[in-house]
Amino acid sequence: MSGVRVLVGTRKGAFVLTSDGMREQWEITGPHFPGWEIFHVKGSPADTERLYASQYCVWFGQLIQRSNDGGKTWEPVGSKFLYDGVPGTHEWYDGTPHPWEFKRVWHLEPSLSDPDTVYAGVEDAALFRSSDGGLTWQELCGLRGHSSAPRWLPAAGGMCLHTVLLDPSEPNRIFAAISAAGAFRTDDLGKTWRSINRGLKSQYIPDPNAEVGHCVHQIAMHRSGHGPLFMQKHWDVMRSDDLGESWHEISGNLPTDFGYTIGVHAHEPDTVYVVPITSDSEHFPPDGRLRVYRSRTGGYEWEALTEGLPQRNCYVNVLLDAMAVDSLDSCGVYFGTTAGELYVSANGGDRWALIVRDLPAVLSVEVETLS
Amino acid sequence: MIRIILSAHLQGLTRVHGEVELEVAAPATQRSVVDALEGKYPMLRGTICDHVTQQRQPYLRFFPCARDLSHESPDAPLPDAVASGQEPLLILGAMPEGRSRFRCHFMHHRKAMSRTR
Numbered sequence: 235m236s237g238v239r240v241l242v243g244t245r246k247g248a249f250v251l252t253s254d255g256m257r258e259q260w261e262i263t264g265p266h267f268p269g270w271e272i273f274h275v276k277g278s279p280a281d282t283e284r285l286y287a288s289q290y291c292v293w294f295g296q297l298i299q300r301s302n303d304g305g306k307t308w309e310p311v312g313s314k315f316l317y318d319g320v321p322g323t324h325e326w327y328d329g330t331p332h333p334w335e336f337k338r339v340w341h342l343e344p345s346l347s348d349p350d351t352v353y354a355g356v357e358d359a360a361l362f363r364s365s366d367g368g369l370t371w372q373e374l375c376g377l378r379g380h381s382s383a384p385r386w387l388p389a390a391g392g393m394c395l396h397t398v399l400l401d402p403s404e405p406n407r408i409f410a411a412i413s414a415a416g417a418f419r420t421d422d423l424g425k426t427w428r429s430i431n432r433g434l435k436s437q438y439i440p441d442p443n444a445e446v447g448h449c450v451h452q453i454a455m456h457r458s459g460h461g462p463l464f465m466q467k468h469w470d471v472m473r474s475d476d477l478g479e480s481w482h483e484i485s486g487n488l489p490t491d492f493g494y495t496i497g498v499h500a501h502e503p504d505t506v507y508v509v510p511i512t513s514d515s516e517h518f519p520p521d522g523r524l525r526v527y528r529s530r531t532g533g534y535e536w537e538a539l540t541e542g543l544p545q546r547n548c549y550v551n552v553l554l555d556a557m558a559v560d561s562l563d564s565c566g567v568y569f570g571t572t573a574g575e576l577y578v579s580a581n582g583g584d585r586w587a588l589i590v591r592d593l594p595a596v597l598s599v600e601v602e603t604l605s
Numbered sequence: 606m607i608r609i610i611l612s613a614h615l616q617g618l619t620r621v622h623g624e625v626e627l628e629v630a631a632p633a634t635q636r637s638v639v640d641a642l643e644g645k646y647p648m649l650r651g652t653i654c655d656h657v658t659q660q661r662q663p664y665l666r667f668f669p670c671a672r673d674l675s676h677e678s679p680d681a682p683l684p685d686a687v688a689s690g691q692e693p694l695l696i697l698g699a700m701p702e703g704r705s706r707f708r709c710h711f712m713h714h715r716k717a718m719s720r721t722r
Binding site (some may be wrong): 267268269270291292293294295296309310313314316336345560 | 613614647651657
């Protein structure tokens with residue numbers, strides 16, 4: 235019987251949750267690595283038992299953990315992230331040059347075809363790849379070598395490369411997003427990169443249409459690689475129909491165009507989900523009502539999904555890697571909150587159920603569909 | 606025999622709760638102790654000294670004998686009381702309260718150890 239395994243990274247450890255295809259009864263293990271920040275946990279599409287986790291602590295630095303048994307046991311692998319060549323400088327908050335310094339791994343993206351190949355998006359922004367199961371890491375230095383890199387600058391959370399999308403329809407194509415630089419694409423497996431920010435507008439930077447300087451929060455695409463790209467930016471929900479060459483706004487009737495996370499339905503490339511959050515300082519749901527918004531028209535009309543979600547006195551946040559979808563016939567949608575709640579909808583968002591509450595603040599949610 | 610008390614975070618990695626004991630050739634130094642520690646517990650590699658720079662993690666402190674040796678040379682001999690196993694070497698995350706908190710922690714530890722001996 236098919237089922238799901240949900241991988242949750244939190245401020246104080248990782249949790250692994252499993253359920254059958256009904257997604258009603260859950261077994262929860264954890265915390266794994268208690269006391270450590272787990273920025274991201276993700277499984278290999280090529281081997282669902284192979285998991286990678288980014289484990290971080292301000293005192294003791296970065297570790298990468300690997301599991302070969304679906305999260306039952308873990309072993310530390312390599313965590314030596316060395317920038318290629320002389321790192322150079324990027325812009326600091328005050329506009330002055332600042333040297334590139336490795337801080338932590340935000341996102342781990344396993345290869346679609348090889349369990350031993352995995353990509354790591356790091357702060358300060360760079361993309362690394364391991365081809366030996368995480369034992370050693372090499373920078374794909376073409377990204378940081380982009381001509382705009384000296385003008386990249388950190389967002390409030392740091393200058394992090396937090397989104398890595400591997401295109402299932404074109405094995406040499408990768409999308410990456412950086413706060414606050416923008417989105418980038420390679421068509422030659424990371425050798426060369428182009429900025430793909432045309433159409434993005436960030437009204438409070440000196441040139442709202444600049445090539446870089448945009449605080450992209452997440453990019454999502456359908457798991458087939460076909461269909462549009464969707465982006466949740468610091469402000470604005472955006473869509474691209476040409477692999478990011480140009481973007482147009484689809485915020486439409488959303489109650490706010492700010493948010494962190496965005497996801498695409500497993501079977502419907504034009505069905506997209508966001509969680510609107512008020513900004514610029516509040517960072518909780520509008521009116522204290524936790525609502526997921528779904529568009530079945532590629533972002534041109536949005537509907538609020540509220541059944542099963544708190545509709546009063548709710549002041550949580552949903553962070554940028556904290557939503558995921560499974561690929562069961564009835565697509566499941568999952569998200570976690572900074573209050574430690576994990577929600578699931580087993581019917582594409584129509585009704586929501588609380589899986590667990592009172593976890594540490596949720597940083598990331600991923601799901602593996604098990605057969 | 607060198608006795609080491611690790612931060613709770615590092616104890617979680619080693620799965621050793623309580624003191625760690627290591628044989629370290631004389632003269633014992635911060636570097637030789639960390640090398641021996643990482644040799645016995647490979648999962649600690651990179652957590653005490655950075656993988657790339659090999660420098661002490663900036664928010665990590667070495668506290669032996671009610672002193673702060675964090676800024677001493679990593680090749681300087683450790684105090685005799687640590688080298689002989691009379692006193693433990695504490696490897697901890699920096700605490701915002703600074704030394705006063707460290708002294709509380711140290712005294713608490715000494716009291717706890719005296720109760721168990």
